Amino acid sequence: MRVIPVTDGVDSSDAFVLGDVAAKDVRVRFCPSPTGNPHVGLVRSALYNWAFARHFGGTFVFRIEDTDAERDTEESYEALLATLRWLGLDWDEGPEAGGEYGPYRQSERREIYADVATKLREAGKAYRCYCSAAELEERRDAARAAGKPSGYDGKCRDLTDEQVAAYEAEGREAVLRMRTPDETVTFTDLVRGEISVDEHNLFDYVLVRANGHPLYTLVNPVDDALMGITHVLRGEDLLSSTPRQLVLHEALRELGIASGPIPRFGHLPLVTGEGGKKLSKRAPESSLQLYLDRGFLREGLLNYLALLGWSIGEDQEVFSIDEMAEAFDITRVNAAAARFDLKKAEAINGIWVRNLDVNDLSERMVPILQESGLLAHPPTPESVELLRAATPLVQERMGVLDESVGMLAFLFVxxxxxxxxxxxxxxxxxxxxxxxxxxxxxxxxxxxxxxxxxxxxxxxxxxxxxxxxxxxxxxxxxxxxxxxxxxxxxxxxxxxxxxxxxxxxxxxxxxxxxxxxxxx
The missing domain is CATH 1.10.10.350 (Arc Repressor Mutant, subunit A)
Structure with missing residues (x-):
């Protein structure tokens, strides 16, 4: 089954990226989960999607994937909104902006997922699976011991009514599994080229837990399909789930639940830290809050994050996000992992600091100096005037704004x-x-x-x-x-x-x- 046509002679033109979609009809989404503090990999994904939408004059959708009640928090949700506002990554549809495909929080779309799950099951595209966790693990161990793939073996694919009745009489609860095709799934990744996964590595996967809670494997593709998303740009770590999502997209269209083209996928390179390992969300340098606390400029931080997998030109490293949007070409994103270099991030930020108007820079330093206790809330007119006069003295010496605290403390204490x-x-x-x-x-x-x-x-x-x-x-x-x-x-x-x-x-x-x- 070829879910998305594979194009021979792939080039980097907009025509290839768009396919059958008109530029103005491009719709991409940024769909984080509100868990913990926003991290730099998340911001890089938001930036690339924003630039892609702005390049084509399309729509940037901001969607919140908050179906995990145990981990999602309202505090994290508010932090996500504040992050995009601070970065200047304006969204066309989503929380606060509204839009015709809302609601844009998955916690408010449960009835939609339940309806889709029912239609998939009634059409034979999905089925109830009564296997216990212990039984699944036992069969996986046996498959591994025999040198076979250890995914789900399809035991409950074709249960008879009598078997179903027997399981339910035992009090077993059932999950809902997607029935994957016995065919190879092939698609063209906008970053990595043609990718194929054969039927031996496509296993029937769970869509809905036994307690009725829908999983990411259902809600993410359903929302993309119903919201008319045309291109999905996301991290390489999600690449393994793409063939399964394409299977579901195909089923949604066969059943008339969704219309329009199946999204084109592009998987962005991992952001790595020391030793080439994926930059952990728990690593200090991965947290966006670090860069807010240290006084990175939004222009400098976004400029550096844009370089983690893409460049505007061989000899140009400093550019605005508007310049990025004008030049952005997803097929020129490098598939190789991008190493996060804090010193280079500081150097790029320092260039932006030096390029700012003095009055603008002094205003941006105010919150940092207030946090340190050097300026009052609000600052006095005299201290503002003194800061404006002192700014040219430190502008050429700063990489990030928190360095101003040590440099200027003697003037304000x-x-x-x-x-x-x-x-x-x-x-x-x-x-x-x-x-x-x-x-x-x-x-x-x-x-x-x-x-x-x-x-x-x-x-x-x-x-x-x-x-x-x-x-x-x-x-x-x-x-x-x-x-x-x-x-x-x-x-x-x-x-x-x-x-x-x-x-x-x-x-x-x-x-x-x-x-x-x-x-x-």
Whole structure:
């Protein structure tokens, strides 16, 4: 059985990808389960589907697969909505947006699944299976021992009425199994090319549990069929279920439950971590919350995730999602696993940080600085003005926004809360730093005008020319005394923003630290 025609001479043109579907009729879906925190693999799938829909001017459907009452949570559901909103991946149909194929939460579609299951059983496309878990395992073990496939052996496929009555008299409960064809299923994967699965590896699979709860194997294809989904782009880990889903799609059309073409499938490469293993949902770097907490820009994160399996061009790694959508070609997705590289993600994000307008960047830094306690909720007008002035000093030095906390803390902490990094004190505020600080203090006290230019000139004359010190040795003690760290934004600009009073007070407070070094 060839469920989807196999095209010879596959090329990367839109015509091949579309098949018999008009571009405007393209419908793809993003259908996560609301369990736990969203992870980067999930976001990558959402991005690719969004770009695919936008490329063709089609429809991006957001659907929630929440039939697992034990694991699904409303908190996770709200997090999914918030994630797509933050990322800017707008959906055309789904929760909040509505649409003609709703409801878009599977927990609200149970009657639909029950009706479809009944029709499949009545038409002989599915059947009740009374095998117990112990019996199934015993037969699987025997098949494995004999070197045979260990899937379901079809024992209940053709039960007589008497056999059914006997099982039910025993009090056995039945699951509903799909009757798979005794034929090879062949389809063309948009990423991996032609794939065939013969009848010996196609087993009758469960659609509905004995308690009546429908499984993913039923609800996912049914929703795709009834919602008119034309293309399914999903992770490689789901590839093994595709032949079974195609069998169900075929049955739904034979029974008149669904119409239109069977979806074309494309399976995206796995996202791997260290050692080439699939990036676990429990791995810290897989959680989207990590990137929110660290202050990744949505533009930078999406740009990097887009590169996990696809590129816009050989020499271009930085692009917007709108540029991605314009150029997106699913057949150019690499089938090989894509390794998640946190350092590269930070580097890509850093490029976006540097390309932002200063006012835009300063506004995006506000939540990070509020979370750290450096800014109030809401921030005062004075602190906002100071942040805007300080942003150019750190913009070229940041890869992610949480780095601004350490760089800018010296500007926003109260004097009684200001502290010096003890490791930097030990390395820089040694006994020979005392005359440097004293000379700097005298030079700065004498200034009539407090600007970057006058501060730089005064310190260079006093320390480089007067004390004949190299700039690193001249300015290092001043930097630690005033900012608390050896690494800080540009010194002279920092002193101007900090102000004369605080600068001189911090130098004065740091002088005893050099004496402490002498005593030590």
């Amino acid at each position: 109260d004097d009684d809360a200001f502290t010096l990094d003890e490791g930097d004190v030990a390395k820089v505020l040694k006994p020979d730093a005392k005359p440097v600080l004293e000379a700097a203090q005298s030079a700065l006290e004498a200034l009539d005008e407090w600007t970057t230019e006058t501060i730089e000139e005064a310190l260079r004359v006093a320390l480089v020319d007067g004390l004949e010190l190299k700039p690193r040795l001249a300015f290092g003690p001043v930097r630690v005394a005033v900012t608390g760290r050896r690494v800080s934004p540009p010194l002279f600009e920092s002193l101007e923003l900090l102000g004369r009073e605080k600068t001189l007070a911090r130098i004065e407070a740091a002088l005893p630290r050099t004496e402490a070094s002498t005593q030590t």
